[in-house]
Amino acid sequence: xxxxxxxxxxxxxxxxxxxxxAAKLCxxxxxxxxxPLRSHSVSAQxxxxxxxxxxxxxxxxxxxxxxxxxxxGSDFLADQDAVDVFIGSSADRxxxxxxxxxxxxxxxxxxxxxxxxxxxxFPRTCYCADTTGHVxxxxxxxxxxxxxxxxxxxxxxxxxxxxxxxxxxVIAISIITGELEAFMADAVIFGTGGAGRTYGKSxxxxxxxxxxxxxxYWAGVPLKDMxxxxxxxxxxxxxxxxxxxxxxxxxxxxxxxxxxxxxKNYTPKFMELAxxxxxxxxxxxxxxxxxxxxxxxxxxxxRHLGKAKIxxxxxxxxxxCLHFLGIDPIDxxxxxxxxxxxxxxxxxxxxxxxxxxxxxYAAGECACVSVHGxxxxxxxxxxxxxxxxxxxxxxxxxxxxxxxxxGQGKAAMKKALxxxxxxxxxxxxxxxxxxxAKIRAExxxxxxxxxxxxxxxxxxxxxxxxxxxxxxxxxxISLDFKGRRYNLDLCRNLELEGKIDLAEAIAAxxxxxxxxxxxxxxxxxxxRDDDNWLKHTxxxxxxxxxxxxxxxxxxxxxxxxxxxx
Amino acid sequence: xxEHSEVTFRILRFDPTMDHAPAFQDYKLAVKGALTVLEGxxxxxxxxxxxxxxxxxxxxxxxxxxxxxxNGAYRLACExxxxxxxxxxxxIRPLAHLxxxxxxxxxxxxxxxxxxxxxxxxxxxxxxPDKEFIQxxxxxxxxxxxxxxxxCGACYASCTMTLTDPEYLGPAALMKANRFVQDSRDExxxxxxxxxxxxxxxxxxxxxxxxxxxCPKNLNPTHSIAQLKQKVIINRLTGRL
Ligand SMILES: Cc1cc2nc3c(=O)[nH]c(=O)nc-3n(C[C@H](O)[C@H](O)[C@H](O)COP(=O)(O)OP(=O)(O)OC[C@H]3O[C@@H](n4cnc5c(N)ncnc54)[C@H](O)[C@@H]3O)c2cc1C
Ligand code: FES
Numbered sequence: 001x002x003x004x005x006x007x008x009x010x011x012x013x014x015x016x017x018x019x020x021x022a023a024k025l026c027x028x029x030x031x032x033x034x035x036p037l038r039s040h041s042v043s044a045q046x047x048x049x050x051x052x053x054x055x056x057x058x059x060x061x062x063x064x065x066x067x068x069x070x071x072x073g074s075d076f077l078a079d080q081d082a083v084d085v086f087i088g089s090s091a092d093r094x095x096x097x098x099x100x101x102x103x104x105x106x107x108x109x110x111x112x113x114x115x116x117x118x119x120x121x122f123p124r125t126c127y128c129a130d131t132t133g134h135v136x137x138x139x140x141x142x143x144x145x146x147x148x149x150x151x152x153x154x155x156x157x158x159x160x161x162x163x164x165x166x167x168x169x170v171i172a173i174s175i176i177t178g179e180l181e182a183f184m185a186d187a188v189i190f191g192t193g194g195a196g197r198t199y200g201k202s203x204x205x206x207x208x209x210x211x212x213x214x215x216x217y218w219a220g221v222p223l224k225d226m227x228x229x230x231x232x233x234x235x236x237x238x239x240x241x242x243x244x245x246x247x248x249x250x251x252x253x254x255x256x257x258x259x260x261x262x263x264k265n266y267t268p269k270f271m272e273l274a275x276x277x278x279x280x281x282x283x284x285x286x287x288x289x290x291x292x293x294x295x296x297x298x299x300x301x302x303r304h305l306g307k308a309k310i311x312x313x314x315x316x317x318x319x320x321c322l323h324f325l326g327i328d329p330i331d332x333x334x335x336x337x338x339x340x341x342x343x344x345x346x347x348x349x350x351x352x353x354x355x356x357x358x359x360x361y362a363a364g365e366c367a368c369v370s371v372h373g374x375x376x377x378x379x380x381x382x383x384x385x386x387x388x389x390x391x392x393x394x395x396x397x398x399x400x401x402x403x404x405x406x407g408q409g410k411a412a413m414k415k416a417l418x419x420x421x422x423x424x425x426x427x428x429x430x431x432x433x434x435x436x437a438k439i440r441a442e443x444x445x446x447x448x449x450x451x452x453x454x455x456x457x458x459x460x461x462x463x464x465x466x467x468x469x470x471x472x473x474x475x476x477i478s479l480d481f482k483g484r485r486y487n488l489d490l491c492r493n494l495e496l497e498g499k500i501d502l503a504e505a506i507a508a509x510x511x512x513x514x515x516x517x518x519x520x521x522x523x524x525x526x527x528r529d530d531d532n533w534l535k536h537t538x539x540x541x542x543x544x545x546x547x548x549x550x551x552x553x554x555x556x557x558x559x560x561x562x563x564x565x
Numbered sequence: 566x567x568e569h570s571e572v573t574f575r576i577l578r579f580d581p582t583m584d585h586a587p588a589f590q591d592y593k594l595a596v597k598g599a600l601t602v603l604e605g606x607x608x609x610x611x612x613x614x615x616x617x618x619x620x621x622x623x624x625x626x627x628x629x630x631x632x633x634x635x636n637g638a639y640r641l642a643c644e645x646x647x648x649x650x651x652x653x654x655x656x657i658r659p660l661a662h663l664x665x666x667x668x669x670x671x672x673x674x675x676x677x678x679x680x681x682x683x684x685x686x687x688x689x690x691x692x693x694p695d696k697e698f699i700q701x702x703x704x705x706x707x708x709x710x711x712x713x714x715x716x717c718g719a720c721y722a723s724c725t726m727t728l729t730d731p732e733y734l735g736p737a738a739l740m741k742a743n744r745f746v747q748d749s750r751d752e753x754x755x756x757x758x759x760x761x762x763x764x765x766x767x768x769x770x771x772x773x774x775x776x777x778x779x780c781p782k783n784l785n786p787t788h789s790i791a792q793l794k795q796k797v798i799i800n801r802l803t804g805r806l
Pocket of ligand 1 (some may be wrong): 012041378
């Protein structure tokens, strides 16, 4: 058994930021199923928000305005006390990253450059060309090396140990050797990222399976607002690799098969820079009504920006087009379609990143402090990782430090280790006839088709039924490879079980919510319904599926009003 | 190559805990239209052989997980289109000069140990401003390209000097050193130059350009090494090093 005062699971931006904070007070280690630099945070392109006022057009920007845009963007489902904390520290966190070495693009006078992004009243998105996540993740890792943070790489956490309401640690499998290990801790922080790959057509890394959320859910921690899945308007056809919102921020147009900039029919004032949920639905409507190309995409046109601007501000986008589509956006419009992009919901926690399980914290995309509500604004989630990563590390380490007896719960850890060992042995010995790859593919497809951009009662009922069927079939899978060393078959199928349960929580929550709000658009109930639905969905795991309950939304300054752009 | 055709994936298989020596294994694969090597490997993993070991994450050429040797060159499996290889046989091996963990998965430990030796972090501790450091676009431009390194290891595996001299820092670590030397915010340039001014540092590079050819991001570690050599020389001539 290994022991650290604080264990962070996840080597992305949120996890590493949490670890840097926790290590100030406590012996801290990070467990990650991939080398930290391979975490999905590396893919973020467009930028990170903070009302610095560095752009001449943004000189009147303020914490107030950024907060209001965030609350409005969330369709008033965000908790406003959490948004205050979130935006209140945004400038400090961004400056801190700059001091640590992030090579932001610069204004003429040498300050951090800022560009416009969807749903924002001012250009407030700080960026490094179109590789912002990459430079931030590398910088965070550099900082972790400087502070000698301990990493356990290629360890996949499969169980969170709940010992009568107190968290005692995690059980993880070494992907390399296949051995299980109990990692005991006084406090555990999850920064395990999003669940994008529950869906087909996703912009997310292949590793974004939501396994952290599933593990927390199984340990009795509720998941909050899981039905709110963000669909990004612009991903390339086929692989669904993202074309950053920065492309529209820099002036890119969306064009249908008639050559029209069709956003003028939906949000004439904001055009292409309306929030993502609205732009994604507008594109899907164009496609559904026959104004797309080949019934599946529209064009993102950058040609008028000119070669110099594309090379300077969007070089990564161009490379992706060259390699994955074989076209050059300097002279050809990019074929794009909406795709799953972000999980607004996640592990339920409060503004201190605390959960109902004592000693267990969450931050980043796997968490739901609720600053994004039902729709996240672009540039706000990188911010979330560093703001709440720091808070989680701070609270977890102070909690661990304050415990009178540390290293408690050996018995519970041993029991959990034994149970997980048995589970793995059972899975390796299984001889069923179901092909797990098929189950995974069917799950992704039913989620995208039936619980996707446009939703309706009947398809959602079918999705819930289908997910249940898949769970039954999962019980009859068999693994192709029975060895232990680097057994991807085993590791991926352990995650599949979690994906199925997350999918059920998403679909059940969506089916129950008879209104349209942010990313959740219900054809049968196309209006927002504050009287009945201004509340968070909580899904608690039971052996018969998710049990839904609801909690109140914290409203302080901004009274809900109709969301118009 | 035709749109619909069959290719053979010839993959180097090795489990050091079981096998005496690495050996190739063939898999047949139907290729329709655009299919990347990584997608081909997934097809094998899911439908033919669950024992295959490989690394992957972003599938969009930014995370650095999937660098491997594919038909004669180091490439990222995720951005390599099978049809662009124009061959019926796709031969795949892991990165060289690093111990094999299993099949296409190598131990990146030695690679990252060297990365750590060059102090891969900005040292700017004496005068932290309230807001950001001021850095003109001209100074910032010096970092262009260098900061795009994804630490995939392709340059390291292609370098003949990392083979013959296991202590050599290698192109990736040296380019990282240059990333901080070129950054106007960094305060320990001389210390960095002292680290790379070593027989296992820049002087071990024989400017063979393999790293530049191998880099899947079209970066130029050779140039970074040359820049460092130049800085070292100037600093030594002026008695600062
Ligand atoms: C293509 C793309 C572009 C984006 N661009 C932007 C942008 O421009 N601006 C913005 O604000 N946001 C953007 N986002 C969103 C943003 O990148 C993510 O929300 C954010 O990076 C998530 O960071 P994280 O630290 O929470 O998780 P991640 O970076 O996903 O890290 C998760 C970590 O957890 C580990 N892990 C997961 N499960 C387990 C387990 N069971 N056991 C052990 N380890 C585990 C993983 O190995 C990984 O290290 C983008 C997202 C996508 C998909
Ligand atoms: S999978 Fe990330 S670089 Fe290929």
